[in-house]
Amino acid sequence: MSIRFQTPIMEGRKPRTIKFLDGGLGTTLETIHGVKFSESTPLWSSHLLLTDLQTLADCQMSFAKAGADVITTATYQASINGFKNTKTENWPNGVPLPNIGHFLKDAVSIARRAAGKVGGRVALSLGPYGATMIPSTEYTGHYDIEPSQDIVDKLFHWHSERYNLYVQVPNLLFDVSYIAFETIPRLDEILAIRRFLNADISGGVKLGPREFYHDIPVWISVLFPSDDDKMPDGTSVEDAVAAMISKEFGSKTPQFVGINCTQVSKLEGLVRQFTKAVEKLVATGAVEKWPGLVLYPDGTKVGERYNTATKEWEISGEGSKKTPEDVSWERQLAMVVKEAYDTGGWSSFLIGGCCRTTPENIQRLTWAIRE
Secondary structure (H helix, E strand, C coil): CCEEECCHCCCCCCCCCEEECCCCCCHHHCCCCCCCCCCCCCCCHHHHHHHHHHHHHHHHHHHHHCCCEEEEEECCCCHHHHHHHHCCCCCCCCHHHHHHHHHHHHHHHHHHHHHEEEEEEEEECCCCCCHHHCCCCCCCCCCCCCCCHHHHHHHHHCCCCHHHHHHHCCCCHHHHHHHEEEEEEEEEHHHHHHHHHHHCCCCEEEEEEECCCCCCCCEEEECCCCEEEEEEECHHHHHHHHHHCCCHCCCCCCCCCEEEEEEHHHHHHHHHHHHHHHHHHHHHHCCCCEEEEEEEEEEECCCCCEEECCCCCCHHHHHHCCCCCCCCHHHHHHCCCCEEEEEEECCCCCEECCCCCCCHHHHHHHHHHHH
């Protein structure tokens, strides 16, 4: 259901494609499908790859039916340690390394079937290092890495090792249309991913034409969970954007940059800062051309945050502040996208939802964009 704006505000501008992403997989599995997650399910939504493929398939299909062009794989928290620490009836001692590939193949296959309509796409979800910790720390950026270590180097090797899990599965990447490095909370992790994109980490594996990432579009999305306009580690928008796309950090850059896992009410100001940051980089020659913009905010209320210790969504003191309750989530996002489309040089758009967004939200978003 990808579209090009035809509204009066866009007249006279070169049309650029807008594709719709899906919504919050894990939270939709909880709220609509009755799935329960806890510290005993460290793989989170990936846990269903071991226990309930049908429910996972039904959930992802519901997003496709709602109008999502891009279905994200249930691999956000998938990792070697996550599989090792997952105990089920069939895997009482955890899943050993040689068996992980089978489940990753299932994750991509299920997403592919859900997205199977004409034009449907699959995004390989690769969460941050902190998403695989217990409790997860992508909202804080507090990693269990000693300051004395080369953090960028350690994160580079971790991302490389995890990506090789997918490379080792024959033909798996043939069904992948995007590689999503998402919910990145730290500047050093962005730099590690840029190093990854510019390195040959094939590990001696014989690669086919789509077995590596070089011709698969990549996006990097970061989050802004606090009341300020900083990432969890305190990084500014300008520094984050430069780390994501400046040639200073390598010739290979992501095709999309953007924001996820952030309250929709913050997007207007943040996207304006993203636009100014890219404009500056283009003007100085640090970037040759504009990337695409990817936006998939949370469906949470102002002040509502996920407590990784209690596994509950909680309202902080900020939740009492006046909020634009009369403006729906989808309309807020649509207004941000339309402004970015009209004022920036963004090459294309990927828009959808993150935590607490449902198929209904995605369907309403497709309607709001057309208004």
